[in-house]
């Protein structure tokens with residue numbers, strides 16, 4: 049399949065439910081190595097996103113992403129607000145004028161969005177952040193694209209790699225964000241931001257198939 | 258969770274409404290986006306000073322809005338950085354033509370959101386400088402962390418920069434002073450109990466009846482070490498030694514000292530801590546030139562305290578003594 053404007057909106061609206069259902073889980077993860085607000089932040093952000101998309105429905109793919117970005121920037125705060133906000137803002141620039149996204153366009157949308165996360169947060173692989181979920185996910189998606197996989201396969205590979213990357217954050221010592229204040233004590237816990245990223249990609253893989 | 262609230266989701270707005278009603282002579286409150294603004298802002302020709310951060314640290318920052326201190330504060334959700342649209346609105350509201358200083362505590366979220374806000378305000382033609390406060394010695398400042406956290410020095414920087422702006426210093430001078438205050442300040446905190454974020458409903462961390470956390474942050478983030486509760490003398494000794502040896506503060510130095518309550522510790526204990534601090538510093542040949550004892554940068558209902566020392570010279574003391582009129586800090590004239 050190719051992703052239409054409506055498919056994109058369906059994904060975003062589903063994310064509202066995902067973050068609502070995982071609010072306590074993400075907040076618990078953040079309580080262990082941060083300040084116990086990541087689930088609350090994501091739930092607040094995507095609830096506002098859904099309301100905004102319903103009351104002012106944008107008519108194309110790029111403007112949907114831009115609307116999501118502006119709402120997240122305004123409503124989330126914390127580190128994840130500017131990071132995910134910048135992600136969606138950049139992602140929108142990769143799909144300007146497109147009515148449908150094939151597998152390559154979806155990956156390019158994620159990749160461009162991810163470059164915004166790097167620019168804003170300056171984290172590197174291994175710093176125990178959402179970057180540790182995005183990086184293997186994008187590598188796996190690009191690899192699948194190269195072997196002419198379908199969108200479904202590309203996203204499944206990406207989601208699986210994100211999940212592995214998320215789990216691989218457990219032994220890491222955090223070097224960015226609030227968790228870095230803990231030093232050695234940040235080891236042994238899964239990063240909340242890597243987890244919210246993984247949930248995002250899993251939902252895309254589930255819906256866009 | 259046991260709190261005097263109506264609904265966890267309404268805590269910030271209802272508390273802001275209380276501030277607006279109690280201090281209408283000093284500040285006005287806007288809700289969408291949420292900002293607390295000095296009642297006579299923008300003051301023409303004066304550098305505007307904006308700060309902000311998560312709520313739950315009251316009176317910081319909203320209680321410091323007024324003559325001689327902040328022009329505006331941006332309250333985020335509890336313990337969560339405010340958002341760029343709040344900061345941009347605050348910046349616009351206080352821009353009297355001389356530019357605006359952002360005083361930012363060093364937390365990833367605060368720094369990134371203020372960065373986005375500065376980009377937005379600059380795109381609209383307002384001159385913005387940002388100074389990041391990072392005075393907490395509990396956290397090692399190294400390549401491997403997000404750097405030291407911003408805590409008590411923020412209060413001192415807001416007072417001193419506010420006085421400088423009030424007397425007509427330009428943006429660069431006020432920003433340089435802010436950097437000077439930050440460079441010469443060090444802090445450390447400790448906690449006896451946890452705190453409960455209203456929206457979370459449960460204590461942020463568990464701590465035994467007989468335990469304390471040394472080096473605690475202002476959001477209940479763990480600090481350096483968990484240990485059995487010790488005497489006030491030992492606690493103050495540990496914290497002060499870490500502070501004094503870090504800058505370092507030397508014999509002959511004169512300081513502004515703040516003994517700050519985390520929200521759940523009574524003044525009787527804070528004064529006891531001040532007494533220990535005074536003894537400790539005397540022993541080291543360090544003189545307390547000015548002091549502040551009370552709840553200024555809190556962590557909801559956490560029991561505990563923090564100590565901040567600022568190495569002071571005549572310029573800083575003069576600015577410290579200048580009149581200030583805000584909901585939470587007022588003296589002079």
Ligand SMILES: Nc1ncnc2c1ncn2[C@@H]1O[C@H](COP(=O)(O)OP(=O)(O)OP(=O)(O)O)[C@@H](O)[C@H]1O
Nearest residue numbers: 086126127128169171177178225240241337338366
């Ligand atoms: N510099 C960074 N680059 C990429 N991701 C980061 C960075 N810093 C933090 N993160 C991610 O953000 C997540 C935490 O997000 P959260 O919503 O809890 O914000 P926060 O750090 O608590 O912000 P605040 O301190 O203002 O409350 C971390 O788990 C991590 O994945």
Ligand SMILES: [Mg+2]
Nearest residue numbers: 082083085086
């Ligand atoms: Mg957090």
